[in-house]
Amino acid sequence: MPRQPIHSDHAPAAIGPYSQAVRAGGTVYLSGQIPLDPASGTLVEGGIATQARRAFDNLKAVCEAAGGSLGDVVRVGLYLTDLGQFAEVNAVMAEYFESPYPARSTVEVPALPKGATFEVDAVMVLG
Numbered sequence: 043m044p045r046q047p048i049h050s051d052h053a054p055a056a057i058g059p060y061s062q063a064v065r066a067g068g069t070v071y072l073s074g075q076i077p078l079d080p081a082s083g084t085l086v087e088g089g090i091a092t093q094a095r096r097a098f099d100n101l102k103a104v105c106e107a108a109g110g111s112l113g114d115v116v117r118v119g120l121y122l123t124d125l126g127q128f129a130e131v132n133a134v135m136a137e138y139f140e141s142p143y144p145a146r147s148t149v150e151v152p153a154l155p156k157g158a159t160f161e162v163d164a165v166m167v168l169g
Contacts, residue, residue, distance in 0.1 A: 043067055050107035053100040054078035057155060062104045063166075070108045070166040074121070075100035076158035085156055090127040093160050094134040101162055102138070112138055114166045117145045121161040125150040131160060 048063035053075065056062055063072040077086045077093035078100065086096045102112050118139075120131060128148060135146075144164070154161050 048104060048108040050103040052080055052103035052107075054080050054083055063108055065108055065168075068168045070105070070110065070168065072101060072104055072108075072115075072164040072166060074119075074161045074163040075104070076155055076161045078156065078158075085158060090122075090124075090130045090159060091134050093158065094131045094162075095137075097158075097160055097162050098134065098138045101164060105164075105166055108166065108168070110166050110168050113140065114168055115139070115144045115164045116167050117165040118147075119163045120146065120148040121151050121154060121163075122148070123151060123154060123159045127159070 043066050046065040047061040048065060048070065050062060053062055060073055063070050075097045077096035078084065079086055080100065086092060105111055122128060122131060
């Protein structure tokens with residue numbers, strides 16, 4: 043099955059040898075998004091809620107570039123450097139997704155790229 047790379051100028055460029063997303067058939071695998079400003083490539087300033095919103099906005103932009111939306115996402119992975127901030131991230135996620143919610147995993151990690159405190163990745167299925 044051929045793989046189609048997905049790119050959005052409204053999300054940060056990949057910072058390594060990977061695509062923002064890859065479509066294989068009707069499934070789109072979205073790479074992790076951290077709270078980078080797409081224009082400057084730098085981390086946004088502010089608390090975890092501000093950072094989570096930026097990361098979800100980046101994810102949304104890549105979903106749209108693939109021809110879908112956050113409503114097509116079936117699974118998300120959340121990565122936090124401090125699980126004590128989970129409630130704030132959970133509240134932000136509720137601003138971006140509607141029921142039926144995607145499946146989700148949440149993992150505390152010791153570090154993330156560029157010193158970020160939050161990252162989100164996802165899998166989207168298009169009809």
